[in-house]
Amino acid sequence: MNRRKTAVSIAATTALGVSACGGGPTALGDDQAISNGKLTLAVVTDMSGTYSALTGKGSLEAVKMAVDDYQEKYGSDAVAQEIEVLSADHQNEPDIANTKARELFDRQGADAIFDVPSSAAALAVADLAEEFQRIYINVAAGSTDLTGSACNEYTYHWAYDTEMLARGSAATLTQRGEKNWYIVYPDYQFGQDMTAAFTTHIEANGGKVLGTDATPFPNDNFAASMTKALEIKPDVIATMAAGSDLTNFVKQYNEFGLAEAGIELAVGAMFDTDVESIGATQMSGTLYTTDWFWNQDDEAREWADDFKARLDVRPTAVHAGDYSAATQYLEAVQRAGTDDADAVAEELDGHEFEDMFARNARVRSEDHRMIHDSYLTVVKEAKDVQEAFDYTELVETIPADEAFGPPSSSCDLG
Numbered sequence: 001m002n003r004r005k006t007a008v009s010i011a012a013t014t015a016l017g018v019s020a021c022g023g024g025p026t027a028l029g030d031d032q033a034i035s036n037g038k039l040t041l042a043v044v045t046d047m048s049g050t051y052s053a054l055t056g057k058g059s060l061e062a063v064k065m066a067v068d069d070y071q072e073k074y075g076s077d078a079v080a081q082e083i084e085v086l087s088a089d090h091q092n093e094p095d096i097a098n099t100k101a102r103e104l105f106d107r108q109g110a111d112a113i114f115d116v117p118s119s120a121a122a123l124a125v126a127d128l129a130e131e132f133q134r135i136y137i138n139v140a141a142g143s144t145d146l147t148g149s150a151c152n153e154y155t156y157h158w159a160y161d162t163e164m165l166a167r168g169s170a171a172t173l174t175q176r177g178e179k180n181w182y183i184v185y186p187d188y189q190f191g192q193d194m195t196a197a198f199t200t201h202i203e204a205n206g207g208k209v210l211g212t213d214a215t216p217f218p219n220d221n222f223a224a225s226m227t228k229a230l231e232i233k234p235d236v237i238a239t240m241a242a243g244s245d246l247t248n249f250v251k252q253y254n255e256f257g258l259a260e261a262g263i264e265l266a267v268g269a270m271f272d273t274d275v276e277s278i279g280a281t282q283m284s285g286t287l288y289t290t291d292w293f294w295n296q297d298d299e300a301r302e303w304a305d306d307f308k309a310r311l312d313v314r315p316t317a318v319h320a321g322d323y324s325a326a327t328q329y330l331e332a333v334q335r336a337g338t339d340d341a342d343a344v345a346e347e348l349d350g351h352e353f354e355d356m357f358a359r360n361a362r363v364r365s366e367d368h369r370m371i372h373d374s375y376l377t378v379v380k381e382a383k384d385v386q387e388a389f390d391y392t393e394l395v396e397t398i399p400a401d402e403a404f405g406p407p408s409s410s411c412d413l414g
Contacts, residue, residue, distance in 0.1 A: 035111070042110040043322070045115045058316065058319040062323040097118075122138050122146060127150075129154040138158065142194065149411070156370065163197050163404060185240035251282070266286075270286070280391055284381045287377070328363075332351070348363050364407055373399060374400075
């Protein structure tokens with residue numbers, strides 16, 4: 001793929017981390033096609049905290065890559081000839097996410113917001129998308145409320161969610177005979193949702209949750225949870241932590257000797273960045289569910305090589321999801337001939353597609369959940385790792401409809 005660089009270099013940085021891409025007049029010579037004469041995309045993410053390696057500057061770069069590819073593909077025929085990309089660090093705080101997103105929509109004129117890790121922050125931005133009637137495509141948060149009780153006509157959920165992860169990992173391990181579970185989760189929206197979803201699928205497959213432990217977020221001390229697990233002696237201890245919290249949990253799981261005690265480790269949500277931090281030796285054999293991994297096939301690898309050429313690191317599934325979300329948003333703008341949010345939403349709803357991230361993909365008009373194939377995977381043995389981030393081995397592909405289940409009855413888009 002001969003990806004060209006953006007036509008305009010990075011602009012002066014503001015408190016929002018502004019960068020500009022593209023250049024030239026408004027598309028089609030029509031002042032009404034693109035509002036304010038340019039299309040503005042924004043990435044609200046974690047640039048410095050728990051999820052910064054998983055999302056952060058990689059998510060921003062992935063959106064810029066989507067812009068580059070869109071402009072290269074359409075050239076002078078592009079509806080959006082000038083595209084600006086903005087970013088904001090929400091620091092995993094819902095209040096900060098609310099403030100940053102409001103400023104992006106209201107003062108910076110953002111047409112669409114992407115990424116937004118941390119479920120509480122993600123839900124805060126969803127409210128603003130409805131208020132400002134702008135497109136919001138969440139990639140990095142797992143809460144099913146985004147396409148359930150908190151759904152709205154401008155919010156879309158693009159990558160993984162807690163239901164998808166539970167359908168893959170909890171159901172499979174329980175079916176394999178790991179019947180008794182102990183779940184440790186961060187006490188906020190994502191952790192609560194993950195625990196509820198895992199419990200549902202454990203019990204549906206004949207298993208039992210012997211206990212749960214809500215922990216602070218962020219957290220670096222899981223000693224009490226480890227001690228309790230050694231007392232309860234479940235078949236599986238499951239953690240719903242992510243990022244650096246997951247790293248700390250796994251290290252303490254090994255330090256406290258839970259593996260030697262015959263207690264298997266299950267991880268609710270895991271990414272290559274987690275294995276890189278912890279080490280393949282400690283994580284080998286761990287089963288988990290994902291929606292993408294960088295070396296799953298030639299198309300994914302080609303894009304991952306382009307990403308690595310920019311940031312000197314392999315992309316996570318979130319980075320790939322951001323590229324896909326921004327690409328499909330831009331394609332919807334192109335089909336609609338405008339950045340008008342209602343027109344773009346009409347193009348997104350029901351759209352079927354495949355790209356380097358999403359296979360057998362469809363954007364459900366009922367709840368704005370983008371469904372796609374997901375993958376049950378296992379962390380490779382350390383001896384089989386060929387390079388950094390080469391940690392994932394496919395166990396089986398889970399078809400899109402099976403992976404995500406039916407639309408939520410609590411979502412009413414009118």
